[in-house]
Each structure stands twice: as C-alpha cells, then as structure tokens.
Amino acid sequence: MNEVTYWDEAISYVKQVKQFNGMDWVSYIAWVGLMCGLLFATGGFVLWGHTHGVVFPAYVWNLPMGTAIFVGAIAFDTIGHRTTYKEELKKGEALVHHITIFAGITSCLLLSMAYHWPVALKIPSLVFIVLSIFYSMIDEAFHWRRYLIGQSNRIEMWSHFFIFLGHLIMIITWWQWFSEGYPGVEETLNFF
Numbered sequence: 138m139n140e141v142t143y144w145d146e147a148i149s150y151v152k153q154v155k156q157f158n159g160m161d162w163v164s165y166i167a168w169v170g171l172m173c174g175l176l177f178a179t180g181g182f183v184l185w186g187h188t189h190g191v192v193f194p195a196y197v198w199n200l201p202m203g204t205a206i207f208v209g210a211i212a213f214d215t216i217g218h219r220t221t222y223k224e225e226l227k228k229g230e231a232l233v234h235h236i237t238i239f240a241g242i243t244s245c246l247l248l249s250m251a252y253h254w255p256v257a258l259k260i261p262s263l264v265f266i267v268l269s270i271f272y273s274m275i276d277e278a279f280h281w282r283r284y285l286i287g288q289s290n291r292i293e294m295w296s297h298f299f300i301f302l303g304h305l306i307m308i309i310t311w312w313q314w315f316s317e318g319y320p321g322v323e324e325t326l327n328f329f
Contacts, residue, residue: 186325203306210299240269
C-alpha cells in the first residue's frame with residue numbers, strides 16, 4: 138500500500154480551487170487580499186523607513202515576516218474552507234471564524250491608532266489581541282475534532298499551525314513595538 142505524500146496531498150488540496158464558484162472567488166480574494174494589504178502596509182512601512190536610514194529595533198522585522206507566514210497559510214486554508222469544509226463551517230465554525238477575524242482586525246486597527254493615543258488604547262488593544270488568540274484556539278478545537286474523526290487532512294492542520302505561528306509572531310511583535318513607544322515610526326513618517 139502506497140502512502141500519500143504531503144506533496145501529493147498539498148497538490149490535491151490546491152486543485153480544489155477548480156470547485157470555486159463566483160462567490161467563493163470573491164470571498165477568497167477579499168480575505169487573502171486584505172491580509173496581503175496588511176503585509177504590504179507593514180512591510181512597506183518598515184522597508185521605507187529602512188531605505189531612508191531609519192534604524193528599527195531588529196525585532197520589528199518580525200512583523201512583516203509573521204504576516205507573510207499568516208498570508209501563505211490562509212491562502213491554503215481558505216481553499217478547504219470554500220470547498221471541502223464549506224458545509225461543516227455552517228454548523229457554527231464560520232461564526233468562530235468571523236469573531237476571530239473581527240478581533241484580529243480590530244487589534245491591528247487599535248494598535249495602529251495607539252500610536253497617537255497610547256494611554257487610551259493600550260488596554261482595548263491588549264483585550265482584542267487576547268480575544269483573537271482565544272477564539273483562534275476555539276477554532277483549533279473544531280479542526281482537531283474534524284481531523285480526529287477523519288474529516289480533515291494534514292494540509293489543513295499544517296496550514297492552521299502556520300496561521301497560528303504567523304499570527305502570534307506578527308501580533309506579539311506589534312505589541313512589543315507599541316509597548317516600547319514605536320521606535321522608528323516618527324522618523325519614518327517624516328519621509329512621507
């Protein structure tokens with residue numbers, strides 16, 4: 138008996154995009170595109186400052202790196218969400234996804250706004266970070282249940298590992314940057 142390799146499983150998983158209808162493509166492009174926007178905004182900002190001589194703390198480069206990991210992982214994961222697991226998500230997991238996404242996007246917006254209002258937005262930013270991680274863990278419980286009963290595969294599980302990894306690297310880096318007063322941001326803004 139030949140065991141299916143990860144590579145074969147990944148190719149098969151990606152080929153599911155052929156099953157996308159118009160609404161699936163809109164959803165996929167909107168979600169992955171939104172996160173690509175975050176990657177280009179954060180990475181572009183840091184790169185713009187760097188090319189103009191701004192010296193950021195070394196850890197700041199983890200922000201676009203974590204975002205890139207996250208984007209790559211959701212590009213895979215969302216294929217399964219729009220095909221294989223589409224009906225399963227309607228049972229409640231989609232709501233968990235929406236809450237997680239809301240908390241994650243809100244945490245990024247609050248951390249951005251906290252540059253101007255650090256005292257007022259410190260606690261709400263942290264609360265939304267914690268909520269995004271908490272609901273990500275609830276989502277993982279759904280995925281592991283599916284995997285353990287044979288209704289998921291290794292590609293989805295690994296994509297979730299990298300989603301979690303990328304998100305944590307990104308958001309913890311962002312929090313650290315904020316907590317240190319955003320070193321390098323003011324200098325970079327002067328070049329716009």
